[in-house]
Amino acid sequence: MRCRDIDRLASRYIDGDLDEARLSALRGHLRGCSRCLELVEDMATIRDTAAGLEFLDPPASLWRKVEQGLAEAEIADANRSWLWLRWQAVRPFLLHGAVAVGAAVVLILWLWRPGEGPAMSTPIAGDSVKDSVGDSGDDGVHNVSELFIDRSDGSSGGDFFAMRSRELVEADRRYRAIIDDLRRLAAQERANWPADLSAIFDARLAVFDREARQQKQALVVRHGRDRSTAHPTAKSRDALYAVYQAEIDFLQAVVVDGVVIAGRDPDQPGALP
């Protein structure tokens, strides 16, 4: 350590603001350099003397002057226009208001996706259907839980997408529960039908299954293509649910009205193709 280093570090040394290595080096230098020793002593003397300076008492008249200054300021405020007073009242909240509006805009932009409608609703008939229906997954296309759930884990959406995925899985489950229930009821009716009508009915159900499978495959493709998207697009989901809804309408018509009547009137919802 040289003298110019001491010139730079003397102030920090007397304040105890040096690390152990530099402290030791500086002390070693001071043992053999009277010039630097004087510098450090002088700095310490200045610091100690400054610390011992007496407090300065203000004149007794100061408080009265402060009161006078406050009174003058308040009287000046009283003469200001109402616009200025209103502005002063509003001004503290401007920043908070701007932040709140900004946050709301960001939230709306975040939630809003082109082509996405209002929050998805579960089927109405689902409320009356018991949840005792098991997984019908005869072809493996009905179980979309993994498709939705794995999107929420580890993606940047966090809780929002986890909640959203749970809603989607629940909606899918309830659709399938309704369809399975209706199919079971329709199967009881089907036992009384002639063979050709039953074949047509089965073919129609097969069409529904195929369409549902295709829509789910489209979801899987989208899911795999874009990992950054935390959930499948609303457009694909709506197409899948449209297939579900069409099948529900068909089965309800078959169960309630009977396929024979529908067969006579092709405009009826339960009419077979």
Added chain:
Amino acid sequence: MDEATVNLAISTEERILRPTSRASAVYDCDAELIAACRRGEERAMEALYHQYKRRVFGLVTRIAGGQDAEEVAQDVFVRIFRGLPKFRGDSALGTWIYRLAVNAALTHVTKRNRHTHAGEDALEHVPAPAATPRDPTLAARLESALARLPAGYRAILVLHDVEGLSHEECAAIMGCRIGTSKSQLHKARAKMRSFLGPELAAERSSSRSTTRS
């Protein structure tokens, strides 16, 4: 408005404008004191004034000079009481008051010398207030040398060495980084040393003779 009218307004309306708290005038913490001052309680305002008057007055006297100290201190306290409703508590009350005092003192110095520009660099060239008469004691000589320091150096030396604040507090008050505070203090002490050369040499020799004896 003349002074007599203002004094009359103060005396006649004092009780209405500055309500007196029924509670004891002793405030356990700054938050209570601030809340009472915000309500306009006279006792609280006076308590806050007495709590900080010596520090504020000492600070502005040593930075802005003795001749304008009372005027600047009055301005500082008016700003304190007017600004308390806006005080958010981001820093300690004392730090906030110190900041107001230092800003007011430095602003006063720059206003007094309008031909210079405000700012830390410019403040180094601001002429110091008139020096006090020479005094044989080192403390008085140090006060005199302090008055000759540039205003920016003066402020940091008063805050750190006289008021005993840490560099963190000094940086918060001065609105600079901690490293800047340290380097400014070092330069201020070095300049003080150059001002006080003979006195410091005498102090050294006297202390050495004391040690030998």
